[in-house]
Amino acid sequence: MDKTVAGIAAASIEAMLAREKARFIAGNPISQRLGDEAKHHFPDGVPLHWMTDWGTPFPLFVREAQGASLTDADGHRYRDFCLGDTGAMFGHSPGPILTVLAEQGGHGLTYMLPTEDAPAVGRLLAERFGLPFWQVAATATDANRFALRWARAITGRPKILVFNGCYHGTVDETFVRLRDGEPIHRPGLLGQFADLTQGASVVEFNDLPALEAALAARDVACVITEPALTNIGMVLPDPGFIEGVQAACRATGTLLLIDETHTISTGPGGWTRAHGLSPDFFVVGKAIAGGVPCAVWGFTAAIEAAMKAARARTGPGHSGMGTTLSANALALRALRANLEQVMTPAAYDHMLAMSGRLAAGIRRVIAERGLPWHVSAVGARAEFVCGPVPPRNGTEAAAAMHGDLEAAIHLFLMNRGVLIAPFHNMTLTCPATTTEDVDHLVACVAAACDALIAGA
Ligand SMILES: Cc1ncc(COP(=O)(O)O)c(C=O)c1O
Numbered sequence: 001m002d003k004t005v006a007g008i009a010a011a012s013i014e015a016m017l018a019r020e021k022a023r024f025i026a027g028n029p030i031s032q033r034l035g036d037e038a039k040h041h042f043p044d045g046v047p048l049h050w051m052t053d054w055g056t057p058f059p060l061f062v063r064e065a066q067g068a069s070l071t072d073a074d075g076h077r078y079r080d081f082c083l084g085d086t087g088a089m090f091g092h093s094p095g096p097i098l099t100v101l102a103e104q105g106g107h108g109l110t111y112m113l114p115t116e117d118a119p120a121v122g123r124l125l126a127e128r129f130g131l132p133f134w135q136v137a138a139t140a141t142d143a144n145r146f147a148l149r150w151a152r153a154i155t156g157r158p159k160i161l162v163f164n165g166c167y168h169g170t171v172d173e174t175f176v177r178l179r180d181g182e183p184i185h186r187p188g189l190l191g192q193f194a195d196l197t198q199g200a201s202v203v204e205f206n207d208l209p210a211l212e213a214a215l216a217a218r219d220v221a222c223v224i225t226e227p228a229l230t231n232i233g234m235v236l237p238d239p240g241f242i243e244g245v246q247a248a249c250r251a252t253g254t255l256l257l258i259d260e261t262h263t264i265s266t267g268p269g270g271w272t273r274a275h276g277l278s279p280d281f282f283v284v285g286k287a288i289a290g291g292v293p294c295a296v297w298g299f300t301a302a303i304e305a306a307m308k309a310a311r312a313r314t315g316p317g318h319s320g321m322g323t324t325l326s327a328n329a330l331a332l333r334a335l336r337a338n339l340e341q342v343m344t345p346a347a348y349d350h351m352l353a354m355s356g357r358l359a360a361g362i363r364r365v366i367a368e369r370g371l372p373w374h375v376s377a378v379g380a381r382a383e384f385v386c387g388p389v390p391p392r393n394g395t396e397a398a399a400a401m402h403g404d405l406e407a408a409i410h411l412f413l414m415n416r417g418v419l420i421a422p423f424h425n426m427t428l429t430c431p432a433t434t435t436e437d438v439d440h441l442v443a444c445v446a447a448a449c450d451a452l453i454a455g456a
Contacts, residue, residue: 005402006386007372012455013408016448020411021057027415030073034061054422055407056414065092067432070419079437081358081427082419086262089287089380091430096341097290100333110328117332124339128269131282131298136327136335140261140285141169143297144224146321147281148173151222151255153310154303161214161223161254163205165394167231168224168259169285176202178395204393205235208244215252222255222281227271230262232397233424234376234383236390246277255303257281261295264288265355265381265428267348290342292334293325347431351380354429354438358382361442369449384425384445405452412448413441 003010025032035058038045044052046059054060061073068091070080083089125134137143148160148171162168164178175186176196183197201220203210214220227242229235249256258279260270264287267274272282280303285295299307311319325331359375359382366373372388385391387400406425413420418441420427427441 005405006400007370008405008452009455010404012452013405015455016408016412016452017404020408020415023415024411025057027076028058028060028072028074031061032058034073035059054414055410060414067091067093068430068434068437069432076417078414078417078419079433079440080419081429081433081437081441082421083428083430084286084291085421085423085426086265086286086428088291089265089428089430090290090338090342090347091432092291094290094338094342094431096337097292097334100337101292101330104330104333107329109330110325112324112328114327115329115332117329117336121332121336121339124336125296125298128273128339129282129284129298130269130273130278132301133304134296134298136331137285137295137297138293138323138326138331139169140259140283140295141171142323142326143283143285143295144168144171144174144257144259147257147283147297147299148222148224149319149321150299150303150307150310151257151281153314154306155221155253155255157219157221157254159199159201159220161201161203161211161220163225163229163394164202165205165229165232165235165397166225168226169261172196173200174224176200178202178204204395205229206238206241206392208241208248211245212248215248215254218252218254220252220254222257223249224257224259226259226261227263227266227275227277228378229394229397230378230381230383230426231423232394233385233391233400234378234381234426235393235397236376236378238392242271242275242277246279249280255280257283260284261286262381263378265351266379267352268343268345271378288338288343289331289334290338292331294331294335296335342431348380350431351429351433354433354435355380355382355427357435358427358429358438358441361438362445365442365446365449369453371449380429382427382429386425408452409445409448412451413444416444416447418444 035045046052051059063071063073068080070078126132160173162174168174176183177186183202201214203214256279258272263271264284282298359377362384363375373386375384385400386402391397
């Protein structure tokens with residue numbers, strides 16, 4: 001019998017990949033030329049190697065983007081549901097951010113001193129996310145790294161705990177996975193010099209008994225998690241699971257870091273606010289300053305006091321945290337404008353409505369064709385997964401990922417003016433996304449499914 005992948009004949013996937021690659025090559029001569037030129041000084045022709053992860057025969061070069069629309073170097077316009085993999089979750093160049101860029105541009109961009117915006121930014125963060133103290137970093141990776149370092153300093157415990165399939169940026173200690181129930185290094189790590197499994201425990205998401213067992217030795221400083229895993233497809237928490245994680249942490253003196261870099265798609269205060277969580281640390285990066293590089297991490301008053309005590313115990317010297325451009329004048333200004341004028345409840349109302357329409361549309365496409373696929377969503381973030389039932393943990397989610405099938409669909413969409421995130425099948429809607437954008441995406445997914453089913 002012919003091999004099938006998630007209900008689709010493997011031969012059909014292969015044929016679509018070949019066809020769509022040829023179409024991409026024929027349609028993008030300028031991107032191809034730019035890629036060839038850039039190869040002289042950038043490996044594979046890109047300034048960041050992730051830019052080759054799109055499954056295209058050569059990288060797509062961008063001319064410009066505005067709102068929910070992106071135009072490539074060859075002049076094709078895309079309805080953008082990738083949105084910079086969340087960095088542009090509030091649209092490309094929102095008006096208030098444009099104003100800030102123009103205003104701050106003439107007044108210096110980075111001083112390594114706080115600006116007059118700082119008190120207002122602190123107040124806005126505290127009001128919105130409910131934690132009294134904050135620090136600003138340049139990336140979510142940094143914010144997570146710094147918070148985890150503090151957690152170890154405060155508790156005096158050596159380890160952290162992550163859930164299998166997590167991603168929190170390029171934070172060394174989180175690069176562990178489970179294989180047959182045993183912790184291992186995440187495959188593909190380059191230049192690794194320490195055994196990360198010594199410093200990190202890893203258990204499956206939605207497995208509270210495993211978490212409780214791992215915390216029982218009281219050697220874990222901090223559990224770091226997204227409220228729903230969004231980086232291995234999408235894994236939603238069972239009802240009460242995250243609350244259970246919080247309780248298990250409390251019971252064992254373990255700190256809890258909720259990373260809302262992606263789940264800020266839930267609503268204006270993230271999942272944490274929507275579900276009344278009370279973590280010790282809270283991180284959000286990527287889109288928090290409207291696309292200007294910036295991340296924030298918040299913490300409780302008890303943590304702030306414990307930081308002071310840890311500082312006093314340790315004595316003066318380099319903390320191992322901080323980067324020169326963190327909290328620069330431009331980032332702070334953009335952060336303020338984004339919180340005050342862009343990330344508004346009204347913006348979320350629209351984003352959630354668009355995402356709801358998108359999820360319903362793709363569910364309909366799947367049901368009408370009887371495909372063994374499903375759709376999960378966290379607010380303005382939706383994901384179609386090529387597996388029959390929602391995965392409950394990282395192992396199940398990894399099993400539902402099918403590289404070639406996803407790549408074929410992505411290329412099919414791209415060739416028809418639609419961008420979704422290159423990693424798995426994630427879509428985001430922004431305040432500028434229109435019903436027409438959504439309906440076009442749904443129609444293109446339907447056409448891709450029909451072509452895959454027909455094998456044509
Ligand atoms: C949940 C989560 N946290 C942190 C990060 C790291 O963000 P950055 O690459 O901007 O440092 C990511 C990136 O995808 C993420 O998904």
